[in-house]
Structures are given as structure tokens and as C-alpha cells.
Amino acid sequence: MLPAIQTAIPGPLSQQLANRLREVECRNTTYLSADWPIFWEKAEGSNVWDADGNRFLDLTSAFGVAGLGHGFAQKALRDQSEMLLHAMGDVHPARLKVELCEKLSAATFERWTGKNGKVLLGNSGFEAVEAALKTATLATGKAEIITFENAYHGLGYGALLGAGIPWFRQPFDPQLAGITHRLPYPRKGNEGSIAHFQAALAAVDPSNIAAILVEPIQGRGGIVVPHDAFLEELRTWCDEHQVMLIFDEIYTGFHRTGCLFACERFGIVPDLICLGKALSGGFPISACVGKSEVMDAWPETHGEALHTSTFLGNPMGCAMSIASLDAHLSSQTAGLVAESTRNLDAALARLSSHPMVHEIRGAGLMKGIEFRYPDGRLAGDFVIQMVVQLLKDGLILLPDAPEGHVLALTPPFALSPEEIDFTVSRILAALPAAH
Ligand SMILES: Cc1ncc(COP(=O)(O)O)c(C=O)c1O
Missing domain, CATH: 3.90.1150.10 (Aspartate Aminotransferase, domain 1)
Incomplete structure (x- = not known):
């Protein structure tokens, strides 16, 4: 359906809501001006209705979450919410957590290598990145990481180590360990940029590098497709130096770029992949999935997990993710x-x-x-x-x-x-x- 606008944008109700929000939300969060934002009331498919009753076309999928359309997994959520809202993620988990981990393994490493992957669930995208960084440190015994200019991996303190857009990092830089080597991200078709990247990589001492953290296509950095040779060079370098290759596919995952995962466009298998956003299509849930031998660097738990959270494997998030994954795995x-x-x-x-x-x-x-x-x-x-x-x-x-x-x-x-x-x-x- 094409947009149907009845009032000036933002309409009077959105303006009132903005004024109320200004009083009670951290002023750094929602951008408020005379022209922005509209406040969403409902959404379906590609359409969004605001509080004033205007209908919009969402060309963002709400930050890349609703590729399958707004409301796609609503039935799965509704059915699940009548049974179980919350379980004990790492103690007495929801039955559906098992099914989701199996499906995530099947959608990733089993398709790529024939061998199962193992999953560490989280709530938001940055947590999946932090889980992958912790895994790489455990798997290699090393501490430093390589990331890229203009990269975006979320804003938790761990994920900020990878932030390549400086202003996200700057106020907190004094609190971040100096373990990041930030390299240029070479652009498709730009031979100068791949040479520049190769020179920068050659200057890095690999002996204490645990991981390369990279978006196979940069999102927030400006929708940047890398040079054709880039990901393969990273794979080779990681293999040579026993470094974990982490693909952050939180934005690119789940058919956003045409393939189920963007790494498939380039034919490269990472050691760890970070997923979020479209995984559930609208519930805060994320996953770090790794080769099983890499994930087994985590010691077996004897009752106190080293990395977990209250809402890990939330059954509603699992139900929505399973429904979405089923759609993604269909042709x-x-x-x-x-x-x-x-x-x-x-x-x-x-x-x-x-x-x-x-x-x-x-x-x-x-x-x-x-x-x-x-x-x-x-x-x-x-x-x-x-x-x-x-x-x-x-x-x-x-x-x-x-x-x-x-x-x-x-x-x-x-x-x-x-x-x-x-x-x-x-x-x-x-x-x-x-x-
Ligand atoms: C590539 C990438 N990684 C990580 C994140 C962070 O995800 P979240 O905002 O759910 O923490 C984003 C969010 O835009 C992203 O695009």
C-alpha cells in the first residue's frame, strides 16, 4: 500500500509525545525536533501507522529487523505468550532454546561445513559481538583484535573496542583497553584501497591477535561492499596466524544481501558469526554461533556460567526466531x-x-x-x-x-x-x- 498522509508530519499527537518524552528520556537517545520523529502505533508488512493515524512505507525494515515484514512472527509470539513468557535460560531452559540452537547450527556451519556449530545466545546485537570476542580470547589465549575504520558493532563497552566511527568511542576511550588495531576497509573496485589495507595488515604483529572482527558488508559505515579479494585475504591471514575470523552479520544476515548470509556471497566461512536484528524479526534476541571446536574453548559449566544473562533464550524470542528461520530456510x-x-x-x-x-x-x-x-x-x-x-x-x-x-x-x-x-x-x- 502506498502511504496515506492525513495531517502535517509530524502530526499533533506525535508532537505532543515528543514534548512529553523530552522531559523524561535521556536527552541523548531520541532525536527530537519540530520535524522529527513520528511515534509508531502499529505496523504490518511494509507499512507503519503513526499515533496520528498516518500510514508510511518503511524503507528501513526498522533497522533491518523486519525483512520478512512487520508482524511476520506475530502468530508464533502470540501462541508462545499463552504458554510461557520466561524461563531460566542457563539453569532450567525453555524447551524451545534447544530447537533454536539446532536450527541456528543447521542454518550456518552445518550448511557450510557439514559439521555442527554451537551457539551462545544473547539479547541484543552487541552482546553477540562481545560473546564472540570472549570466545576468541579463550580459543587463542591472545588478547588483541583487528577491526576496521567505519565499522559498527554496537555500543556496549566490549563492542566499542571494534567501533570504527570515532565519535561513538571518544567519550569512553580512556576506559577501553588499547588492544585494537584499526585497519582501512577496502572498497569494491578500488585497487588503491586494497593495497592500503594490505600494507596496514602487513604492519600488524600477529603474535598477540585473537580475532579479526569484520562486517562482510559495512552497514552503518555507509553500505560499503568490500573489495572482492578482501574476505579471502582475511581468511588466509587468520589461518596462517591462528586467529579467529569473526563475521558480524547482525545487519547483513538473513537474506538482507540476497544470500541467507553475506559471507556466502564471497564463499568464505568464518570461525564465528554474530546474528541479531532479523533473527527474530522483532524480539530482542541475538546469537554468536561458532565452529564447535572453537566454541568448546569455553570450559564446561559446573553450575555457574561464565557468560549468561537473565533473559538468555527467552521462549518468546526463541519462538519468533524459529518461525523466521523456517521462512529463511524455505526457497x-x-x-x-x-x-x-x-x-x-x-x-x-x-x-x-x-x-x-x-x-x-x-x-x-x-x-x-x-x-x-x-x-x-x-x-x-x-x-x-x-x-x-x-x-x-x-x-x-x-x-x-x-x-x-x-x-x-x-x-x-x-x-x-x-x-x-x-x-x-x-x-x-x-x-x-x-x-
Ligand atoms: C553490523 C552491526 N553489528 C552490531 C550492531 C549492534 O546491534 P544492537 O543495536 O542490537 O546492539 C548493529 C546495529 O546496527 C550492526 O549494524
């Missing part, structure tokens, strides 16, 4: 993503000749449009204004990249050709007339 989902990708690519091509469109990039339904001014400056302020304008047109979109100059599109998979056409037409209309 229909890949076909749907392929079809929507073809439609989106064809529509986005209409933008490519505009002088402010520097590059349209990405994979599958994870696309970024990079905007620059004619003099080459990154057009972050322009993209932010455009996102506000597009919200008034009924489109929910977000800027990406540290400078905000990349318009990201990570829509639900079932976006119709009509919705895609509407989206691209509104983006075109928001651009200055080309001379």
Missing part, C-alpha cells in the same frame, strides 16, 4: 528477495545520472545512495534534509555513513513494484533539478 524467501532486488535496481538506475548521485551501491536489498555536491564535498546535510522531506511524503528512510551522506534503503522483502516506483519517484522529486 521462497531467496526468490522474493531476488525479485525485489531486480525491481529496486531497475528503479534506482533512474537516479544514477543526477549530478549529486555519486554512487549507488550495496547488495540485494541493502542499498546505499551516496550524495555529493558538485565540488565533491560529502552532502550529509542535504541527505538529512531529504530524509525529513521524504518522511513528509510518507517514506521512512535513514542516512548512513559517519558524515550522513549515504541514503540507505533496507526495505522489507515484499515491497511491491508500485511501492518501489513511488519511493524512487519521491527521491527524484526531492533532488534539485539537474541542469
Whole structure:
């Protein structure tokens, strides 16, 4: 369904809610201005309704969570909520935790290697990253890590070690151990950038490196597809130096880039993979899945787990994740993503000749449009204004990249050709007339 806007955006109820929130929420959390935000009331498929009753098209899948559509696993959640809301994750777990771990193993290492993987569940994405970093330290006995410029792995203290966007890290830097080697992330088609990365990697002393933590395609960093040789070079280097290769697929996982996992596009198997966001399609649950021999670096528990949390393996999160995984493992989902990708690519091509469109990039339904001014400056302020304008047109979109100059599109998979056409037409209309 195309957007249906009845009132000015944000409408009067959203404005009232913003005023109330300003009084009671940490001021660093929700961005509040006269133009932003709308407050969501309900969502279904690709559509979102706000508190004022306006209908929007969500081109973000709400941070990449609702690829299968808003409300996809609602029935699984409803059925589960009538039985069991909460169990004792690492003591007397919910039955469904077993099923979810089996399915995660089947979807990852069993498909890639024929051997089972082992799972450490968490609640949010950054916890999966921290579980993977702890695993790498236990498996190698080493302490340092390699991460990448512009990387985003979440904002917990452990995950911040990998943050490549400096302002997330800066206020807390004095509290972070100096164990990170931050390397440039080489871009697809850019031979200079792979040479630059190779030189930086060659300068690292591998003897105390436990892990390389990397997004197979950078998300928050600006939807950046790496150079074709990059992930294979990381795999080779890790094998040579007994270093764990951790793929953070919290954003790219679950068909976002066309394949079930982005690493499959490149044919590279990591030692550990971090999953979250679309795993459940809307319940806070995440997973670190590793090769079983790597995960077995954790000592067997004798009743006091070294790494756990109160809500680990929450049965509602498990039920939603199982329903979502079943959909991802069916052949229909890949076909749907392929079809929507073809439609989106064809529509986005209409933008490519505009002088402010520097590059349209990405994979599958994870696309970024990079905007620059004619003099080459990154057009972050322009993209932010455009996102506000597009919200008034009924489109929910977000800027990406540290400078905000990349318009990201990570829509639900079932976006119709009509919705895609509407989206691209509104983006075109928001651009200055080309001379
Ligand atoms: C690649 C990647 N890793 C980790 C995270 C952090 O996940 P969460 O916000 O659930 O902690 C994100 C969130 O955007 C992400 O994109």
C-alpha cells in the first residue's frame, strides 16, 4: 500500500509525545525536533501507522529487523505468550532454546561445513559481538583484535573496542583497553584501497591477535561492499596466524544481501558469526554461533556460567526466531528477495545520472545512495534534509555513513513494484533539478 498522509508530519499527537518524552528520556537517545520523529502505533508488512493515524512505507525494515515484514512472527509470539513468557535460560531452559540452537547450527556451519556449530545466545546485537570476542580470547589465549575504520558493532563497552566511527568511542576511550588495531576497509573496485589495507595488515604483529572482527558488508559505515579479494585475504591471514575470523552479520544476515548470509556471497566461512536484528524479526534476541571446536574453548559449566544473562533464550524470542528461520530456510524467501532486488535496481538506475548521485551501491536489498555536491564535498546535510522531506511524503528512510551522506534503503522483502516506483519517484522529486 502506498502511504496515506492525513495531517502535517509530524502530526499533533506525535508532537505532543515528543514534548512529553523530552522531559523524561535521556536527552541523548531520541532525536527530537519540530520535524522529527513520528511515534509508531502499529505496523504490518511494509507499512507503519503513526499515533496520528498516518500510514508510511518503511524503507528501513526498522533497522533491518523486519525483512520478512512487520508482524511476520506475530502468530508464533502470540501462541508462545499463552504458554510461557520466561524461563531460566542457563539453569532450567525453555524447551524451545534447544530447537533454536539446532536450527541456528543447521542454518550456518552445518550448511557450510557439514559439521555442527554451537551457539551462545544473547539479547541484543552487541552482546553477540562481545560473546564472540570472549570466545576468541579463550580459543587463542591472545588478547588483541583487528577491526576496521567505519565499522559498527554496537555500543556496549566490549563492542566499542571494534567501533570504527570515532565519535561513538571518544567519550569512553580512556576506559577501553588499547588492544585494537584499526585497519582501512577496502572498497569494491578500488585497487588503491586494497593495497592500503594490505600494507596496514602487513604492519600488524600477529603474535598477540585473537580475532579479526569484520562486517562482510559495512552497514552503518555507509553500505560499503568490500573489495572482492578482501574476505579471502582475511581468511588466509587468520589461518596462517591462528586467529579467529569473526563475521558480524547482525545487519547483513538473513537474506538482507540476497544470500541467507553475506559471507556466502564471497564463499568464505568464518570461525564465528554474530546474528541479531532479523533473527527474530522483532524480539530482542541475538546469537554468536561458532565452529564447535572453537566454541568448546569455553570450559564446561559446573553450575555457574561464565557468560549468561537473565533473559538468555527467552521462549518468546526463541519462538519468533524459529518461525523466521523456517521462512529463511524455505526457497521462497531467496526468490522474493531476488525479485525485489531486480525491481529496486531497475528503479534506482533512474537516479544514477543526477549530478549529486555519486554512487549507488550495496547488495540485494541493502542499498546505499551516496550524495555529493558538485565540488565533491560529502552532502550529509542535504541527505538529512531529504530524509525529513521524504518522511513528509510518507517514506521512512535513514542516512548512513559517519558524515550522513549515504541514503540507505533496507526495505522489507515484499515491497511491491508500485511501492518501489513511488519511493524512487519521491527521491527524484526531492533532488534539485539537474541542469
Ligand atoms: C553490523 C552491526 N553489528 C552490531 C550492531 C549492534 O546491534 P544492537 O543495536 O542490537 O546492539 C548493529 C546495529 O546496527 C550492526 O549494524
